[in-house]
Amino acid sequence: MADNHPSATGDAGPWRLIPAILAALGTLWFARFLGPVAQGETPELVVPWVPSLGIEAAFRLDGLALAFALLICGIGAICFLYAATYFRGDARLGSLLVILVAFAISMLGLVTADDAVTLFVFWEATTITSWLLVGFDHERPAARAAALQALLITGAGGLALLAGLLLMGGVAGGYRLSAMNAAGDLFRDHALYPAIFALVILGCFTKSAQFPFQFWLPGAMAAPTPVSAYLHSATMVKAGVYLMARLSPSLGGTDLWISVLTPVGGFTMLLASIWAVRQTDMKLLLAYTTVMALGLMTMLLGTSTPVAVAAAMTFLLVHAFYKAALFLAVGMIEKGAGSRDYPAVGGLAGAMPLTAAVAGLAALSMAGFPPMFGFVGKEVIYQGTTGAVTVAALLANAAMVACAAVVTLRPFLGRRTSPRAQPADPGWGLWLGPSALAALGLAFGLFPGVIGHALVAPMTRAVTGGPMPVELELWHGINAAFLLSLATFALGGLLYANLDRLRDALATAEPRLPRTEGWYDAALAGCLAFAAALTGAVQNGRMTSYLRTTFLLFAALIWGALVIGGAMPRPMAGATSLVDWAVLALICASIVAVLRTSSRLTAICALGGVGAGIAIIFVLYGAIDVAMTQLFVEVLVVVFLAIAMARLPRMGPPRFHAGNAAVAILLGLGVTLSALAVLSTPLDPFMSRFFEEKSAPVALGHNIVNVILVDFRGFDTMGEISVIVIAGVAAIAALRAGRRAAK
Structure with missing residues (x-):
């Protein structure tokens, strides 16, 4: 029945009073606006955030926001002081105060936000910080279960709220809450009103523990007493009530x-x-x-x-x-x-x-x-x-x-x-x-x-x-x-x-009465069972299964884009030379060798032939740098895989797998058609002209490909190099670990 207090001793210096002092100063600062707001003034602060989407970090202090701000800061100062004394000597005090302050800032942002997207960001911040607070005694299973329950219910409601707010922004043509409230009839008369109402109210009901979500709040009593006093008296659980009141002019x-x-x-x-x-x-x-x-x-x-x-x-x-x-x-x-x-x-x-x-x-x-x-x-x-x-x-x-x-x-x-x-x-x-x-x-x-x-x-x-x-x-x-x-x-x-x-x-x-939280337990158990079944089916330990699933999904995406987007290729005119047919023959012969051989080494070398054929195509069309890269990669892959597979037993005679063949044909045909669709589309030379004009005067380079990789896509290239370095370090560590294990 008691809060969990480890005996570990932490710093109990005056620093622990800083959050309470700051919250008290915040209370005094907001109290300055009591007179002006009572007279009808509404101070605002607007900072551009995502202008292209009409999103602003807009804050507005009317009577409702001011009352909540005073409660958040005033009761926050009291709870911070209480927590600093209640957990004095506890090594966890510092982390508790940090999370409490983060929660208070999130609540202040939520109640003063006049932009729907800004409000949602702070709404979710309260969800995350309250999850940390409810599960503060994370060594106890009851605290972890209560925190998870609060997170899942309020988090799901938050997703519904986001959808509702985005619909409201689409109907209103902007995301300012004050403008939405001023145009209340626009929402009430709109065909989307029932959907907007359902989504927004679902978010409010989950946050403020209304039936059938009411059970998470008593479960959150696993939190320490000062946390319970702060979250469940004036702040988090009233966020849903606040939003119902805030949107009442537009939806009520x-x-x-x-x-x-x-x-x-x-x-x-x-x-x-x-x-x-x-x-x-x-x-x-x-x-x-x-x-x-x-x-x-x-x-x-x-x-x-x-x-x-x-x-x-x-x-x-x-x-x-x-x-x-x-x-x-x-x-x-x-x-x-x-x-x-x-x-x-x-x-x-x-x-x-x-x-x-x-x-x-x-x-x-x-x-x-x-x-x-x-x-x-x-x-x-x-x-x-x-x-x-x-x-x-x-x-x-x-x-x-x-x-x-x-x-x-x-x-x-x-x-x-x-x-x-x-x-x-x-x-x-x-x-x-x-x-x-x-x-x-x-x-x-x-x-x-x-x-x-x-x-x-x-x-x-x-x-x-x-x-x-x-x-x-x-x-x-x-x-x-x-x-x-x-x-x-x-x-x-x-x-x-x-x-x-x-x-x-x-x-x-x-014991004989139906449990109102039974639906939550059943839903959570169902999700866990589905996840376990899906993991067992997908993560089966067979590399061929992983590749088959990956290629099948990739093919589905490509064909979806082709069919839904209407991007099927148009007939293209063009002559083919003897060299083209020779390259095609090389690639086809390499593929046949891969499919027919019973030797892994032969299969790897034949795959290198496919890569070499593609490199020749790059050379024929003037992409010398890309061809060199392709050739080097193919050579390294063949060498490394040949070394790795030299000691493996022979594969035996190849067997035909109709399913694998179908996936390969589906993916190959999809990639071919998508490439042809791109080639049959008129080329917009904007990017080409840009790089031609900017490479020499701006990047001081005449090799356009190198300039793109080093200057215009410098961070991208650095990221790719970082991935290669990390992979190399991991490979060295794995080889050394295997050598030590062999000894």
Whole structure:
């Protein structure tokens, strides 16, 4: 149940605080834009990237991007400080901080990108860095399996997202997201809208763990506690929610949007609330409540009303504050008491009063009790929902109350129970950050208008294009939302009172219930079985099989180009001389000798005859340099192979293989027809004139072929020489190893 901490000692100097300091400075830098963005300004930075394709490294800071940037930097500073203390003395601390910083940079690029291709690049960067973070304890099989699961699911969703973004760029005629959002009707009325919607939403659902992909996020709890707090509170898992909000002006509001996002989000939310009650590991319990929160935000964005969007933006901030604080508080319990399994700890309030205060404040916000910011967010949720959506939100919020009670009551009240004899609050590096987050949850609850004006209103305007439809207030009077809040508290209290029975009933029923991740296990097993079968069929250890497959695929490519491209040769006029027929006879005789001989040495020499005939053709057409190269290569090949095969036994009488003959004829005929097709095409002399004009004055050489190889294709030639050198070194090493083995 505990994070894995090797005893190896690493450098614990002040350098470990540098990432936290940089993230804090980043928070202050982005905070400079709160006023201008609240007034409607949107600072931009555009750097040309691939102008020929209309791709720019464009970044734009509107209300939605600014809120995420502040969360990424602010909570990042807290998690970096926490990690520097949590892993102090661990030799892996440096690599952990480097990956965390790389992940933070990737997230910042993702949320501020105003170019679809730029956004995708950073999207995939978050996938790779989060894979490294989830699998940080790579020596444990569970961590490796969880990292692979997260990588495969989010990576596959990323490929779908790329296809969707490219389709959007094709429809819009450019890749600027702000321009796409301004032309929303263009997408909603387009014939490709269903395909675009499906691809983009698939990417969002995989990233934000919506059904049927929700299982990867609890599995990612194999990551260390500070990583879990950072990835699963305000950053990675909200990237899908961010993109749904970002593209809502261009893709949202349709019947398809509403009919997919609302039920999927609602079902994910309710399913996660059930399994959250089942958990005894408080970190895993919080992971399921994260899936619950992501489902709630997806459901609200699917509803598409301005009030529901405002509720989603408010709850996004609420969740970031309390969830990061609670994850870090669970890490404090684990450090101070020795376990994060709530049946194993209890009565810790006296020994760990600071941890109890942090967990209590954050849990009150999670449960939505006044005067916490969570209460304000819950009221707005009830204002923005109706009918079945309200009922689903009520049930999920009640489960939130029960889970919050578990985290704040079970570890701290009752009889003292702890794996450690003397539990105590950890040092300041662990309690400072979560204390600040818990305090912010209280401060924004007491003064919700401040964050409403500075962040929630600009976020809502970025999504809906209109003003904030509701005011964030701690007290709206006795209305329907307030009565629903009371019902939430009552139902949540009832769930908590029966928590143990519900948990045990779910544990008993779990083996008989269908596993929602069963499709993933089956798909992964199928892929591995197919790969094993394909490898067994292709990598069979027989060189003739490898050559046959290679030549057959090469022939398929050539014939595909000839047939699909319509490049069949046209009749060509030309006379043939006696020399031409003589060369043809030499080549044909050499081929017959290769096919009929039972001696490997004779076959190799006959193949040299084929090469010599081709060299003569080069000479006849003036390519002296190419002919010399061809001749030297043939001579060396014949000599080397003759030396290698001198000690091999005779092959025996040749046997006819119809399959091999068919492949040879197919490939040879395809190469011949393609060469004739090229020769029958009018020659564009542009390149020839270029080299004729530039060789002497620019490269100072009169031999055009040499100039091309040395100057115009210098890097290509150097690469070819490097390959030859590497092959030679490998051959020498293999010969020496064989000589030593023989001794």
